[in-house]
Amino acid sequence: MxxxxxxxxxxxxxxxxxxxxxxxxxxxxxKKIKKNKGALIGSMILLFFILTSALAPVIAPYPVNEMNFEDSLQGPSTEHWLGTDEFGRDIWTRMLYGGRVSLLMGLFAVTLSGTIGVTLGVIAGYYRRLDIYIMQFNDILMTFPSLLMAIAIVAVLGVGLTNAMIAVAISVVPSFVRVVRGSVLSIRETEYVEASRAIGVKNWKIIIKHILPNVASPIIILATLEFGSSILSAASLSFLGLGEQPPNPEWGALVYVGKSFLSQAWWMTLFPGLAIMLVVLGFNLLGDGLRDALDPRSK
Missing domain, CATH: 1.20.5 (Single alpha-helices involved in coiled-coils or other helix-helix interfaces)
Incomplete structure (x- = not known):
């Protein structure tokens, strides 16, 4: 006893x-997040768009592809809050469903690029023999603008929503590799990691127990910032006709269609473009707030 x-x-x-x-x-x-007004504003913006997109089948006033030529090119009104397009389809309804596609594209791109980038970054930072090969390839990828690289990848894979998401994800991978590698390089030289290696702990256990938890903060911050950039890149691909195809709505595709009617129906371009701007702004504000809250060096 x-x-x-x-x-x-x-x-x-x-x-x-x-x-x-x-x-x-x-x-x-x-407490730090609550004190950061930018992070709170960004969170509220994102919460609004996420909830409205998720509840689109419930709150949408009209079927997403229902055409009514009698109501074509009508301005904002009580019946159609954000107006109608050239086929009489409700813009508010199509924006709700388009938000689901845009947010899904951003989520898929960040998840895939984060998985690949974090894996390569950890390998490059921890196994120094492989560092030079991974980083040389990563530097080659970083020489191309992300949007140009995404366009080239879609040109190889073919036009479509899935291929556009893959293209955006690949274009974001170099950012994750560089950030994670830099963090791992500093962590692998710490005393507790050296002590773990000295007593014979396997490398994969050291990576899981010591490396990954200590690089979680920069990964979360970068993922939040890249989420907005991925949505913008995905919208750009759809605007160029390389992403989601008609009649399915997507914010970038809605902007593309609306540009042909700027003089007649400005609302067709304004509201989808405003949604893209606000979502990207929301992720940037939230990312800055997370950086200030998670970085111990920030005041």
Whole structure:
């Protein structure tokens, strides 16, 4: 009984201390986010678009592809809040459904590029023998503008929503590789990592237990910022006719269609373009707020 009590006295206080420290760190993080007005504004903007897009089948007043030529090119009104297009389709409805496509494209691009980029960045930063080969290839990719690279990839893979998402994801990979590699290079030289290697801990365990948790903050910040950039790139591809194809709505495609009617129906271009701008702004504000909250060097 005495031995068990001694063991419990050694174990439980540590677990309680770890739990308390984790809760305090979360509380401090939330306090920093609440104090950052930009992050709050960005969060509210993103919450609005995410909820409206997710609930599009419920809140959309009209079927997404329903045509009514009698109502074609009508301006904003009580019946059609954001007006109608050349086929009499409700712009507000098409923006709701288009937001689902645009946000999905951004999510897919960031998830795929983050997975590939983080993996290559960890390998390059931890296994120095492979560093030069990965970074030389990464530097070659970074010489191309991201949009130009995405267009080239779509030209090879073919036009379509899936290929556009893959193209945007590949164009974002170099950013993740460079950021993660830089963080891993500094972490791998720390004493606790060297001690783990000295006692024979396997490399993959060191990466999972010590490397990845310590590079999580820059990854989260970069992913938030790249989310907005990916949506903008995806919208640009759709604007060029390389992404989502008609009659399916997507914000970039809606802007492309509306540009032919600028003098007659300015609302066809203004509102989808405004949605793209606000979402990108929301992610940038949120990313800046996360950077200030997660970076211990920031004041």
């Amino acid at each position: 005495t031995l068990e009590n001694n063991r419990s006295s050694l174990v439980y206080p540590d677990s309680i201390e770890i739990e308390t420290s984790s809760k305090s760190s979360i509380m401090n993080f939330l």
